[in-house]
Structures are given as C-alpha cells and as structure tokens.
Amino acid sequence: MSAEYATFGLAPATRAGGLLPGGDYQVHRDFVDFVVDGRPLLHRLSDLDAVSPLASDVPPSLFTAQVRGLLLEAGAPLPAGRFIVYGCPECEDLACGAVTAVIEPDGEDVIWRDFAWQTDTHADLELNGYHGIGPFRFRGTEYRTALAALLDGRAPGARRRVLLIGARVAQLARLAAALRTIGVGADIAQNADRVPADELRAYGAVVFGRSVRPGERDAVRRAFTTAGVDVPCVDGLAPAVPLLVAQTEQALDRGAPGQRRLTDLTALPAAAEFGVTSSCRVRLTAYRVDRLSRTHARDLFDAVLEPGRHRVPLDAAAVRGEAYVVARTAGTVLVTAVGRR
Template sequence: MDERRVLLIGKRAGVLTRLAAALRARGIAADEVRDPTGAGVDPSGGHRVVAFGRAVKPADRDRLRRTLGAADPEVVFVDGYAPIVELLVAQCEQALDRRPLGRRAIVDASVRGGIVDLELRGPCRLRITSYRLDGLYRTHTRELFDRAVRAGTHSAALDPRAARSRHAFVVIRADDETVALAAG
C-alpha cells in the first residue's frame, strides 16, 4: 500500500485538478472523484487519506466514512476547510503524518483572538501563512512568519481582516511538519 496516497472527493473539477497536481508535485499520489456522492469509490483503493470537498453532503460523508473505514480502519478523513489549494495540500500533509506525537516538532498550536500561538519541541525553520476568503470568495494570502527559531513558545498576529473573518485559516510549517487550522 502506498503510504502517501490521497482520495479527493468533491464537485469542483478545477479545485480537484489543481489540488491533485499540487499533491503530486509534493510526491503524494492523488486520485479524484468528481461525484460528491462518492459513487464508484473503490474501498480497497489503498488510500491513507480521504479528503472531502465542501460540496459533499454530510449524509454522503458519513456513508463513505463507514464504507471506507470498514475496509481500512487506519484511513484518515479530512473535511476541506475551503477551496484554497495550498490550504488543502497542508490539510492532506497533516493527515498523512503518522509520526507519534512525541516525535513531532509542533507540540501544540492554536488560533485565538487573532493570535497564532504554538509550542515547538526543538529548533527549526518556522513558517506561518494565513489564508482568507473575502465576500466574493477570492483568496488573500499573507506570510506572517518565516525564519529559524528555537524551541519554545512562539506567537504571530493575524492581520485585522483575517482576525475578524469567519473564513480565515492558518498553515504552520516547522521543517517537514505541517499543521492547518481554522482561524475564523
């Protein structure tokens, strides 16, 4: 079984195609299903992660979780936060990371009151990026932090619009580890 294989289920062909290409560029095998009901999904497909787009209805998600989970209890399910390719890639990378928690660089991470707080286990290169969808569903990206840091706690402030937005998200990268969070 390919340890880095993702099944993408959604309705928006453009997002699925760009997401699959971005995952493949990172060495992650990606298969696309453009039917939001998940018809035709092979439970024995060997996928480690199943990512659902927002157009997949809750009843279909539940049915697919039961079916695919019965075939492979270790499969991880991801509900895509927003149709932002970089964010969805980060969510998939996070789900594929099977390292024990005690070996991960990011000990804890959260977003509260417009502040990203995190704790790191050791020194690393830390990058924090925020994504926000505006009222017209355009993506706004902002690099909040990018430098080498020591172990310990670190914080970064979201820009005021992202801090107020219900559609804001944060991606934290510490060397080869990724965490994606909803900020809004």
C-alpha cells in the same frame, strides 16, 4: 571506544510538501527516521530540512542497499567509513549537503560517531563537525533487529495517494494537480461505493469537498471501515488550493504526536500560539477568503525558534473575516481556522 549504551529504533516520518506563497513548492517525502534514546535523531540537528536514506519512495533495490549498508554488510559509500545519515529531500546529490557519520562495529555493538556536515567526499570535522552529537553505542541485537524489519516488510508502509470526494470536479482537479506537483498521488470520485477494498487500502487520506453532505461523508467512512483501513478524513476549510494542500499534508503525517516538532496550533485575530519540541524554523502563513470568494495569502512569520510555547502577533488585516493560519516546519504542517472572541 567507551560510550554509554543508547537505544536504537525506527519510526515513520514525513518531510511535508506544500505550495508556498510566491509560486514555490516543496516535495512531499516519506521516510523512516532513526530514533535514539526515544527521540528522532533529526530533531537534534537544528533547523535541518533533510530525510534519511531510508526513503519509502525510492526503488526497492536502492532501499535494500541502504539498509544493507547500515547493517555493515556492505562497505561505506564515503571515505573513512562514513555513511550518509540525512541528505537532501529533493535529490541524492552530496553537493547539496548531507549529515554523515562513521558507522563501525565494536564486538557485537555498533558505534555511530563523528557526525559532520559534508558537501564533498571528505568531511572536515574541525570545521563542520557536530560536536555535541554522539558517539552512540547501540546493542547489536536491538540495532540489527530494527533494520532487518525493513527488509522483511514489517516497517510501516507509505500510503501517498489521496482520495478526493466531491461533485465540483474543477476545484478537485486543481487540488489533485497541486498534490501531484509535490509528489502525492490523488484520485477524484463522487463516492467510494464501487471502489475495491484493495484500492481503498492504498489511500493515506480522504479529502471532502465542501459540497459533500454529512450522510455522504459517513458512507465514505463506512466503505473504508469495511475495507479494514483507518484513514484520516479532511473536511476542506475553504476553496483555496494551497490551504487544502496544507490540510492534506497534515493528514498524511504518520509520525507519533510526541515526535513532531509542532505540537499544536491555535489562532485568534490578535495572535497565534503553538508549541515547538525542538529548535527549528517555523513559518506562519495566513489565508483569507473575501466576500467575493477570492483567496488572499500573506506570510506572517519566519524564524528559527527554540523549544517551548510561542505566541506570535498577527496582522489584523491578514486575518480579517474568514481566515486560516498554516504553521509549517520541515517535517510538520498544522492548519487552523482563526477563531473569534
């Protein structure tokens, strides 16, 4: 098979979890994505909510088996030499649908070809093939070196635990319960003074309650610096659990800025503006805190958008007073306060 060479790499990625209006939720998943010619392969698949088989929250033996398969050291799990490239983020059932491809050697090179959407053991390329994707020819040394790094423990590790700092235990307990619901571990403390350095290095983010004073926040940051770890710190915008969960998901996003589907988000009472790097579904939700400290949530927008800059008008009643907007795709969550002119 003749094909131009494509570069192959791996990068940490996240399928963002969250609490959605109406009581639904989606699970947080950390995984390693495939990067082809400098761009995440997942972004070439329009509006696909999926993760690669290289998920960091699966048992090590299963993770190793997936890597060995991609290295062609084991047989393909599906007929005709097909491998699962992306699957359901909630389970491992092929019936939910998966992107598969033939992965085969060609001398020293490795070929990925015949991408298709598959829901049973056989793929119908005519009906469900991704005809505009691939084939990709990877140099064998580059391909095997990238995957072997996962087996050697040199890939970025997931830190799915969050440290919640504050004195209002009831509010933090609700937040911790919500984070655990979507698969993110959470611990509560008033400070980090006596937390061992090994434990601090296990956290992927710190969330400060609104009652934590600036000096106390600085002390927590110093404790992490002393432990030799740099973690994002989240200042809670409002006592609204879904909003705090969204802020935490934004902080846990380990992807490089250039590999995120949402690049930025700003909001004024009239409209929200944001950038999209690849075709994807974007949802906007407003959270408003009234004078009695009650939180009101409203879905504002839900559509598949093409790459570029977008401006979405906002309902003035939904963002009146103290208000915030959450923009969400399958892999990115951004939160911003609604500014005032």
